[in-house]
Amino acid sequence: MxxxxxxxxxxxxxxxxxxxxxxxxxxxxxxxxxxxxxxxxxxxxxxxxxxxxxxxxxxxxxxxxxxxWGRVFAPRGNAVQSLIASISIALFTVAGSLALAIPAGYALARLKLPLRGLVLLAFLLPQAFPNLPVYVNIARLFYEIGLNGTVLGVVLVHVTHGLVYAVWIASAAFSAVDRDLELAARNLGASGLKGFADVTLPLAAPGLMASAIFVFLESLDEFTGSYFVGAPDVTTLPLLLYSAGAGGNYQIASITALLLLVPSIAFMLVVEKFLRADVLAKVGQ
Structure with a gap:
């Protein structure tokens, strides 16, 4: 140069x-x-x-x-019992939500419903109103029919929130499955139910698994409904966290929050693996 x-x-x-x-x-x-x-x-x-x-x-x-840490996991600390109760309620919530979401999601994905958009919108209604007055009235109703302070009552409240994720993602998962594959199974002699069980359901399984994980995490972290419907007979980990934080026991509250954080992070990593881009593109359609 x-x-x-x-x-x-x-x-x-x-x-x-x-x-x-x-x-x-x-x-x-x-x-x-x-x-x-x-x-x-x-x-x-x-x-x-x-x-x-x-x-x-x-x-x-x-x-x-x-x-x-020793105080949290001591027999009188109630953390282990609360964690077991939270996981059990979350699993029951997943089972109830998927039992309703799979047929509903399949119908919304396959049938030409005239008010399909309104039906999907209806599942958002539990999120559209303030939780506090809704749960107060639910607690009063459950008290009259004997469901207040029971695991079943808490599960029913959690299912109403879980259906938002379950139905929307299930509908998207079934919409992402090629309908020609179902028709091919029918042409080969499979009944409608067998074609659904052998072809459609396995292909939609990753999306359904993702919806189940979202419902599980929503139930695991739910506080307001668990407080008004379940307390003091049903104690979940978020209720224990609230009690510790309100009492100024920040160490115990932090340890309890960490116990809630670990499964949340683990399950979100699983969601990233199962929830495909083609399923996400079908959400709300």
Whole structure:
């Protein structure tokens, strides 16, 4: 390279470097802020789980330890029983929701219903109103028929919320299955029920699995309905978390929240594996 060329090339290269640096500064600031918003509360949660003493103005705990873990998992801590109750209720909720969502989702995907959009919209109604007055009235009704304070009553409340995910995703999963495959099974002599069981249902299984996981997570984290319908006879992990937080037991509340967080993260990873793009494209159609 000649001397004049090198003279003009060097400033230009320096300007590109400066422009690249100035381009990355706002992006790094945005990403750093986003990471702090997401992982900051999680880091604070993890610190509280091992904090023995922590109060203002100290930025970090004064003493660390695991004594609160022993209190949470002690027989009188009620955490294990609450976790078992939460998982059991969530599994019953998944079973009830899928039992209703599979035929409903198949009908919405295959039948030419005149008010299909309104039917899908109707499943959103439980989310359209404030939960508090709805659950107060449900609790009063369940008390009159003997369902208040029972696992069945809590499951029924959870199912009303779970159907939103179950029906919409089930309908999308069945819509993503090629109808010609069902017709081919019928031409080969299979009955309608056998064609559904052997062809349609296995192909829609990933979407149904994803809907089941969403329903499970919704039930596992549900607080308001469980409180008004189940408490104090049915104690779930969110109720235990609320009681600990309201009483100022932040260590116990943080440990309980961590117990809820672990299955949520695990199941969301499973959702990412099962929920395909073609199923997502059919949601609401």
């Amino acid at each position: 000649s001397a004049p060329s090198a003279f003009f090339a060097a400033p230009h290269s320096g300007f590109d470097s400066l422009r690249g640096f100035l381009w990355w500064v706002p992006r790094a600031a945005v990403l750093g802020t986003l990471a702090f918003v997401i992982f900051g509360p999680l880091a604070n949660l993890l610190i509280w789980t091992v904090a023995e003493r922590w109060y203002f103005p100290h930025a970090l705990p004064i003493d660390y330890g695991f004594s609160y």
